[in-house]
Amino acid sequence: MRTEIIAVGTELLLGQIANTNAQWISKKLAKYGAPVYFHGVVGDNMERAIKTFEVASERSDVIIVTGGLGPTEDDLTRDAVKPLLKQNLVIHENTLAKIESVYRKNNRQMTTNNRKQALVFEHASVLANAEGMAPGQLVKHDQTLFVFLPGVPSEMKSLMEEHVLPYLIDVFQLESEIVSEMLRFIGIGESTLEHKLEDIIKHQQDPTIAPLAAEGEVGLRLTASGANAKAKIAALKADVLQRVGRYYYGSDDMTIEEKVRDLLKAKGMTLGSAESLTGGKFIERLIALPGASAVCEGGLVAYTAQAKESVIGVSADLIKQHGTISEECAKAMATQAQKRLSVEAAISFTGVAGPDNSEGQEPGVVYIALQIGGQDPIVERHHFEGGRDNVRTRAVKKGYEIIFHHLKK
Amino acid sequence: MRTEIIAVGTELLLGQIANTNAQWISKKLAKYGAPVYFHGVVGDNMERAIKTFEVASERSDVIIVTGGLGPTEDDLTRDAVKPLLKQNLVIHENTLAKIESVYRKNNRQMTTNNRKQALVFEHASVLANAEGMAPGQLVKHDQTLFVFLPGVPSEMKSLMEEHVLPYLIDVFQLESEIVSEMLRFIGIGESTLEHKLEDIIKHQQDPTIAPLAAEGEVGLRLTASGANAKAKIAALKADVLQRVGRYYYGSDDMTIEEKVRDLLKAKGMTLGSAESLTGGKFIERLIALPGASAVCEGGLVAYTAQAKESVIGVSADLIKQHGTISEECAKAMATQAQKRLSVEAAISFTGVAGPDNSEGQEPGVVYIALQIGGQDPIVERHHFEGGRDNVRTRAVKKGYEIIFHHLKK
Numbered sequence: 001m002r003t004e005i006i007a008v009g010t011e012l013l014l015g016q017i018a019n020t021n022a023q024w025i026s027k028k029l030a031k032y033g034a035p036v037y038f039h040g041v042v043g044d045n046m047e048r049a050i051k052t053f054e055v056a057s058e059r060s061d062v063i064i065v066t067g068g069l070g071p072t073e074d075d076l077t078r079d080a081v082k083p084l085l086k087q088n089l090v091i092h093e094n095t096l097a098k099i100e101s102v103y104r105k106n107n108r109q110m111t112t113n114n115r116k117q118a119l120v121f122e123h124a125s126v127l128a129n130a131e132g133m134a135p136g137q138l139v140k141h142d143q144t145l146f147v148f149l150p151g152v153p154s155e156m157k158s159l160m161e162e163h164v165l166p167y168l169i170d171v172f173q174l175e176s177e178i179v180s181e182m183l184r185f186i187g188i189g190e191s192t193l194e195h196k197l198e199d200i201i202k203h204q205q206d207p208t209i210a211p212l213a214a215e216g217e218v219g220l221r222l223t224a225s226g227a228n229a230k231a232k233i234a235a236l237k238a239d240v241l242q243r244v245g246r247y248y249y250g251s252d253d254m255t256i257e258e259k260v261r262d263l264l265k266a267k268g269m270t271l272g273s274a275e276s277l278t279g280g281k282f283i284e285r286l287i288a289l290p291g292a293s294a295v296c297e298g299g300l301v302a303y304t305a306q307a308k309e310s311v312i313g314v315s316a317d318l319i320k321q322h323g324t325i326s327e328e329c330a331k332a333m334a335t336q337a338q339k340r341l342s343v344e345a346a347i348s349f350t351g352v353a354g355p356d357n358s359e360g361q362e363p364g365v366v367y368i369a370l371q372i373g374g375q376d377p378i379v380e381r382h383h384f385e386g387g388r389d390n391v392r393t394r395a396v397k398k399g400y401e402i403i404f405h406h407l408k409k
Numbered sequence: 410m411r412t413e414i415i416a417v418g419t420e421l422l423l424g425q426i427a428n429t430n431a432q433w434i435s436k437k438l439a440k441y442g443a444p445v446y447f448h449g450v451v452g453d454n455m456e457r458a459i460k461t462f463e464v465a466s467e468r469s470d471v472i473i474v475t476g477g478l479g480p481t482e483d484d485l486t487r488d489a490v491k492p493l494l495k496q497n498l499v500i501h502e503n504t505l506a507k508i509e510s511v512y513r514k515n516n517r518q519m520t521t522n523n524r525k526q527a528l529v530f531e532h533a534s535v536l537a538n539a540e541g542m543a544p545g546q547l548v549k550h551d552q553t554l555f556v557f558l559p560g561v562p563s564e565m566k567s568l569m570e571e572h573v574l575p576y577l578i579d580v581f582q583l584e585s586e587i588v589s590e591m592l593r594f595i596g597i598g599e600s601t602l603e604h605k606l607e608d609i610i611k612h613q614q615d616p617t618i619a620p621l622a623a624e625g626e627v628g629l630r631l632t633a634s635g636a637n638a639k640a641k642i643a644a645l646k647a648d649v650l651q652r653v654g655r656y657y658y659g660s661d662d663m664t665i666e667e668k669v670r671d672l673l674k675a676k677g678m679t680l681g682s683a684e685s686l687t688g689g690k691f692i693e694r695l696i697a698l699p700g701a702s703a704v705c706e707g708g709l710v711a712y713t714a715q716a717k718e719s720v721i722g723v724s725a726d727l728i729k730q731h732g733t734i735s736e737e738c739a740k741a742m743a744t745q746a747q748k749r750l751s752v753e754a755a756i757s758f759t760g761v762a763g764p765d766n767s768e769g770q771e772p773g774v775v776y777i778a779l780q781i782g783g784q785d786p787i788v789e790r791h792h793f794e795g796g797r798d799n800v801r802t803r804a805v806k807k808g809y810e811i812i813f814h815h816l817k818k
Contacts, residue, residue: 010619028424038422038461072603281693297716298710300708301692304706
């Protein structure tokens with residue numbers, strides 16, 4: 001299975017975006033040991049696109065094409081590959097009906113251009129696009145399989161996961177050659193983790209073990225191959241967790257937000273937030289997850305001192321005495337949010353996102369308080385590095401870390 | 410000057426990194442109006458690399474090659490291009506001396522492999538690498554110019570800026586810097602925009618005009634070169650805005666959130682939100698911007714029906730009668746938020762993010778209401794396509810669109 005990935009779009013050749021689609025697809029295929037031999041990018045130019053597809057069809061078994069399926073003049077993928085495939089383009093009625101229904105639902109006028117997105121090759125297997133208009137297509141030509149996907153990453157990914165990968169796995173009998181597990185830790189630094197596992201990391205050969213620093217957390221990738229790869233990984237994982245298991249929250253695609261949602265669900269608890277500098281980012285990350293309604297009532301976002309009084313109910317006296325960027329204010333925010341939102345647990349964030357100082361305190365200073373049930377609220381003071389975005393993101397991550405360590409007790 | 414950029418490295422084909430080098434180089438060249446026609450990626454495989462260079466040399470005037478110049482076995486760029494260039498590789502003495510001195514300074518043992526990095530083509534112009542070991546090279550072959558650069562981005566960039574760009578500007582007389590402006594529109598679809606500008610887009614040659622669809626908005630890139638490029642773009646922009654100016658919110662790096670912040674600031678207005686399915690994402694995007702405190706008080710996030718009553722103050726009767734996913738509830742949320750947050754303008758979001766139906770309505774159905782001052786609240790019903798993330802993101806974008814269209818009146 002010699003695979004080639006071709007992106008069509010002048011925006012790539014102008015450097016407006018990087019070809020992250022090719023990276024994503026390659027990574028997926030690498031997991032199955034399916035080698036990708038070439039990436040190519042060609043612009044919205046008919047002659048060069050035609051030539052590119054010709055070259056590809058001579059050297060590759062599977063050609064995955066992203067982009068150029070949209071409604072406009074310069075979306076030329078279909079027309080550029082048509083001379084090679086020698087197939088007519090026909091309207092796919094289901095797709096057309098879907099496009100029409102979207103326009104109807106939104107009371108918008110459909111133009112003739114929009115019909116173009118419903119054009120498919122007459123012998124194509126048409127793949128329904130759950131995230132957008134133009135469907136994916138699988139088209140066989142001699143010994144070569146052409147896969148056409150939209151260039152919008154969310155649409156491309158959904159079509160790959162839902163249709164293309166299962167098809168390739170089936171037809172080419174792909175088996176995951178390498179077994180790998182990413183252990184995810186929070187609340188421990190990369191160097192401390194490495195130090196605690198120094199002898200294991202140094203002498204370990206099979207499975208291999210590789211640390212990886214991420215935003216506010218650390219990963220350890222265990223990788224093995226061969227017949228008993230899974231057993232080898234399980235044994236090494238047990239060794240690792242015996243030393244640093246208290247910081248471990250999950251593996252692979254698990255996120256700390258999902259872990260917190262699961263812990264809340266298991267305990268039948270609800271959570272809410274009172275947020276100043278984080279502006280709702282903490283609660284938004286939780287509501288982003290399916291099943292959030294079982295564990296999340298809502299949040300209070302109060303960016304100004306005035307709003308902290310009116311929206312959250314922090315007393316004017318307390319703010320006058322301690323300021324809003326203080327242990328006392330953070331505690332009051334959490335306690336009040338717990339009441340106003342009628343939740344078992346409430347977390348609060350107040351601090352300085354920057355770029356300027358606030359109430360005489362430096363950018364990066366953040367207080368996070370957590371109130372659970374009738375216990376005294378706990379509060380932590382942190383000083384995060386970096387710009388406005390980084391401070392806010394790190395504060396939210398730290399919030400999830402704090403809740404995680406409390407809930408798993 | 411037909412340019413092609415080729416990256417050599419299996420790590421790209423495994424998806425371990427994206428080809429950001431090609432993006433960076435393309436962006437630089439686009440500024441000088443030097444068109445890039447192809448990007449290619451090939452792995453550390455001699456046969457396929459040789460073939461890739463052959464194809465490139467037949468269709469391009471300038472071939473910029475990144476990667477494969479390192480000291481290890483699989484760094485094969487030099488050897489793969491050698492049959493084509495028909496030149497010997499020789500040790501570049503200055504480079505070798507530099508490598509030896511680096512090893513001496515760090516008390517490290519130099520291996521024979523390291524000598525490999527000092528190998529250059531006998532007729533190459535050697536470009537000193539200020540950031541690393543392997544130098545860059547310019548090699549002419551028939552009518553084609555080969556440029557060899559290391560794959561490490563900092564080394565590649567420094568060599569491009571210091572040596573390659575000045576050389577290309579000189580040889581290809583790239584004086585005419587390209588001027589380009591990206592016009593950003595919201596509230597109009599890509600196909601409708603194109604339809605309204607059909608004759609302009611079809612007959613326009615200089616400046617060129619290219620539509621670009623983005624998440625919930627549309628861009629039009631105007632590009633011109635030559636002495637009066639700026640004036641030509643200004644004239645075309647005026648033409649375009651005469652037809653579709655009501656959807657235009659800004660150019661280049663401007664975002665719709667920034668535009669809304671600026672409009673609020675100019676009018677001395679404050680904004681707040683009442684959010685259900687968007688979970689605080691709307692207000693978070695505003696608070697993410699510097700200067701948010703002047704225009705934003707805060708937000709109320711109420712994910713459950715219960716929270717819509719207690720946190721926002723929607724009446725239980727209204728929810729009983731109309732449900733939470735209704736015009737009436739959206740309006741009440743906006744009106745209540747305006748009061749509770751003491752803001753001039755409040756926006757609300759209620760709907761079904763999915764994956765399951767809710768209150769008998771499909772995923773994607775979202776009501777957005779806006780209350781400004783004492784006016785009657787306006788409300789819109791939308792039906793967004795896609796998964797949970799997409800529905801929530803599109804809803805937030807639509808919210809900014811609605812506010813923008815009201816504020817700019």
